[in-house]
Amino acid sequence: MKNHFVLSFADYKAKHECIQYGWKKGAAHKFYGPKNASTVFNYSKPVKSLLHPTMKPLELVKELLQHSTLKGDVVLDPCGGSGTTMLAAEELGRMCYMIEIDPEYIKSIINRYLHFYPDAKIEILL
Template sequence: MWNFDRPTKSELHPTMKPVPLVAYPIQNSSMSNCIILEPFAGSGSTLIACEQLGRICYAIELDEKYADVIVKRYIEYVDSYEEVFLIRDGEKILYKDTI
């Protein structure tokens, strides 16, 4: 049994998972620099866990509202939006230039 604290309730996402909860199986089931696919990215917990553990995360989220949550959580985690970018029509665009 895994015991991890969970958020009481999040305004950002209805089923937000704590980063340590998703980090645990990632760390036990992959090596550094491995690619982790997250087809239902939700609130971005897997992305942040991969960043902490030195994994490469490919995250997909269809809901634009939650995609924004993921970007904002990631920026808060890295404490900067200077290195955050998006690719639109093959062009790399700094996130700060889109806000």
């Protein structure tokens, strides 16, 4: 649950946002989270982020990755945004592939990552 509503033209303003995940076709579905895991997670996020308007809290993404992946697994984020998934994957020992089409967000992702991992080598595929 967000600590502020999502801007929209809807009559009711949502204080939640969906995060979807999946697995390879034909692969077994595995879940490593607790048996009583809820669909609602309570993490505060900055009211306004200079990096991306819908930046997710790092601790939230780390928890979700721990529920759905193991160390060494591959994570794909097709909407890279501010790079939170990549940072969470790195901290947890997962490999992250990320896609982002906005050049400004790509710059933000790289700068944010290098802030935490200044010696990192980043490969950009165009």
